[in-house]
Amino acid sequence: QLQLVESGGGLVQPGESLRLSCAASGDTLDRYYIGWFRQAPGKEREGISCISSSGGWNTYVDSMKGRFNVTRDKPKNTVYLTLDRLKPEDTGVYYCTAGRYSCSRDAPGWPIWGRGTQVTVSS
Numbered sequence: 001q002l003q004l005v006e007s008g009g010g011l012v013q014p015g016e017s018l019r020l021s022c023a024a025s026g027d028t029l030d031r032y033y034i035g036w037f038r039q040a041p042g043k044e045r046e047g048i049s050c051i052s053s054s055g056g057w058n059t060y061v062d063s064m065k066g067r068f069n070v071t072r073d074k075p076k077n078t079v080y081l082t083l084d085r086l087k088p089e090d091t092g093v094y095y096c097t098a099g100r101y102s103c104s105r106d107a108p109g110w111p112i113w114g115r116g117t118q119v120t121v122s123s
Helices: none
Strands: 003-007 010-012 018-025 033-039 046-051 057-059 068-073 078-083 092-099 117-121
Touching: 003 092, 018 033, 018 092, 018 117, 033 068, 046 068, 046 078, 078 092
Parallel strands: 010 117
Antiparallel strands: 003 018, 018 078, 033 046, 033 092, 046 057, 068 078, 092 117
């Protein structure tokens, strides 16, 4: 059974960067599509991006285009989400998800979830 654990969140100032990790256990992560979601305070969970098993990735949030990157580290069985030039509106809990068959920007499309890591962007 695949399990996911996110880490790397924290409190940063606007304009700074963070690299979030999604570490897997119980199975090989490169067999899965991996999604990233975030949930801002008082809002629904929002799909950010999806990376396929081949390493190609896309983005679902226009305001984040050009400010983040998704990569796989197969030996470490980990996927990374690097966030650059962070803004206060990027504040929220960031989750990684896994599925075997396809990407989806909607949360119900993902069967496996981590517990999330908090990102707070504030001066």
